[in-house]
Amino acid sequence: MASPQADATAALGPAGLAVDFLARLIDRINVGIVTVDADGTVMQWNRFLHAHTCLSPEQVIGQNLYDRFPELPRAWLERKLRSVFLLKNFAFTSWRQRPYLFRFDNHRPLTGGAEPMRQDCTFIPLEQDGEVKAVSIVITDATDTYESQTRLDEAVAALAAQSERDALTGVYNRRKLEQVLDAEMKRARRYNQSLSAVMFDIDHFKRVNDTHGHLVGDEAIKHVASRAVAILRVTDFVARYGGEEFVALLPGEQIAGAAKAAERLREAAAKPFTALSEVPLSVTISAGVSALRPDTADGKALLAEADKALYASKAAGRNRVTIFTP
Amino acid sequence: MTPLLLSEEKRDALRELVNIGMGTAAAALAAALGTFVELTSPGLEVTDRGSVAKQLDTGAWRNSEIEAVRQPFFGAFTGESVMLFDRPAHAELAGMVGYGPESAVVEQQEVLLDVANVVIGACVNGIAESLAELVSFAPPTRLGTRADVRAFLSREAVAWQQGLIVNVDFKLEARSFLSRVLVFLPEPSMLRIDQALSRLLDGLAAG
Numbered sequence: 001m002a003s004p005q006a007d008a009t010a011a012l013g014p015a016g017l018a019v020d021f022l023a024r025l026i027d028r029i030n031v032g033i034v035t036v037d038a039d040g041t042v043m044q045w046n047r048f049l050h051a052h053t054c055l056s057p058e059q060v061i062g063q064n065l066y067d068r069f070p071e072l073p074r075a076w077l078e079r080k081l082r083s084v085f086l087l088k089n090f091a092f093t094s095w096r097q098r099p100y101l102f103r104f105d106n107h108r109p110l111t112g113g114a115e116p117m118r119q120d121c122t123f124i125p126l127e128q129d130g131e132v133k134a135v136s137i138v139i140t141d142a143t144d145t146y147e148s149q150t151r152l153d154e155a156v157a158a159l160a161a162q163s164e165r166d167a168l169t170g171v172y173n174r175r176k177l178e179q180v181l182d183a184e185m186k187r188a189r190r191y192n193q194s195l196s197a198v199m200f201d202i203d204h205f206k207r208v209n210d211t212h213g214h215l216v217g218d219e220a221i222k223h224v225a226s227r228a229v230a231i232l233r234v235t236d237f238v239a240r241y242g243g244e245e246f247v248a249l250l251p252g253e254q255i256a257g258a259a260k261a262a263e264r265l266r267e268a269a270a271k272p273f274t275a276l277s278e279v280p281l282s283v284t285i286s287a288g289v290s291a292l293r294p295d296t297a298d299g300k301a302l303l304a305e306a307d308k309a310l311y312a313s314k315a316a317g318r319n320r321v322t323i324f325t326p
Numbered sequence: 327m328t329p330l331l332l333s334e335e336k337r338d339a340l341r342e343l344v345n346i347g348m349g350t351a352a353a354a355l356a357a358a359l360g361t362f363v364e365l366t367s368p369g370l371e372v373t374d375r376g377s378v379a380k381q382l383d384t385g386a387w388r389n390s391e392i393e394a395v396r397q398p399f400f401g402a403f404t405g406e407s408v409m410l411f412d413r414p415a416h417a418e419l420a421g422m423v424g425y426g427p428e429s430a431v432v433e434q435q436e437v438l439l440d441v442a443n444v445v446i447g448a449c450v451n452g453i454a455e456s457l458a459e460l461v462s463f464a465p466p467t468r469l470g471t472r473a474d475v476r477a478f479l480s481r482e483a484v485a486w487q488q489g490l491i492v493n494v495d496f497k498l499e500a501r502s503f504l505s506r507v508l509v510f511l512p513e514p515s516m517l518r519i520d521q522a523l524s525r526l527l528d529g530l531a532a533g
Contacts, residue, residue, distance in 0.1 A: 080440075083444070098436060
């Protein structure tokens, strides 16, 4: 004889069974499903949500969603739901713009860290007689996507940072200088501000290389770069232009101020430094200074003037700063 | 260039269907947002991929900063839709739904996603429902700025060769924005629309 339970199941018939299975499926599916009516009263609360909130359907169904969960972004959620009721249209939210609707711990308590679960939500209008009677919010766990996206973003940011830096010295490279130079020129012109450029290089660099070897030459380049970064302001921009040659851009600085900064740099660079655990060594630098004038054609012209002044420093005996005079 | 699918008569019919959809969307958006919204579609073009890219470099769009949202759809017609907004649209739309003018970038993006979801839905559903076909939508995602749109359009291995460009005039109270909906369909879907339009037009002629 069949049990009363089997009788009850059999009595449902195939169509009834399908409805019964559907209800179980909705309850057990591995996404959150909460259904609310137009007043915000909860009509459905599945097991996924039960498990994450530790609130059973009995504790939630029949209650107002916002009263039960005061931490929800009410104004936003009401607007979103209202539009679904009116438009009879699916609506979506992504973790990219709104990290989560309900704050849940992520599903990996041991490896996931303290980050809350990232969620994508789909708002589904449930119509009856041509009218939306309720809206189901389907909440999916997007934490995995979030994490791989975050790692990707970090890798891209690191690569971007590397691609604008000089590998030996860590100061900016020439490509970045050319981008910044254009932007700084435009900015200075737009806001009617000063902009100066200092071009400097190591005196008799070939002799350093020939005497001490290229590794020591590299140390000399690093020494000068690090002095420049230390002496100049954080808003100044230092780039290795090529070989032993550097460019510094000094936004907001007039030519006299830039010349003073270059002079401080010249003095600092001349201090002895220790290369590769050998005896202390010293090098000198020559510098040329130019400043933006109303008739300066472009960034290239600004650098060309600093370069001419640098050449004048070399011609006058090196280890000095020369101001470009038009 | 392959000859354009859809006869002039069918394009006219499609234009009507899109306009009906836009009317519904505007009314619903206005009700949802509590502000006067007018969406009109003065133009619908059937064009190929290369022309779409060219159009973005001409006219009013040439110098505008673009923010784009994409949304795939599937079912009777399979394709992807891209909605383009010009720069002033971001801040204005964000303000309209209650975020301040200084609202965070993600909030502004969220607004554009919502608006694109409604407008693309109206546009594609307007066509599908009138033709008694069923279409579902995947979530909209941010496509990005002009460079991203260009990359999207120039991607080698895309299935679609022809698309619909739907110009949408977006009016909010006294202000209006540029926006544009691009609907890209692979050829089989385009043929299906063509056939469905034939049935619709035959039905109208018979009735």
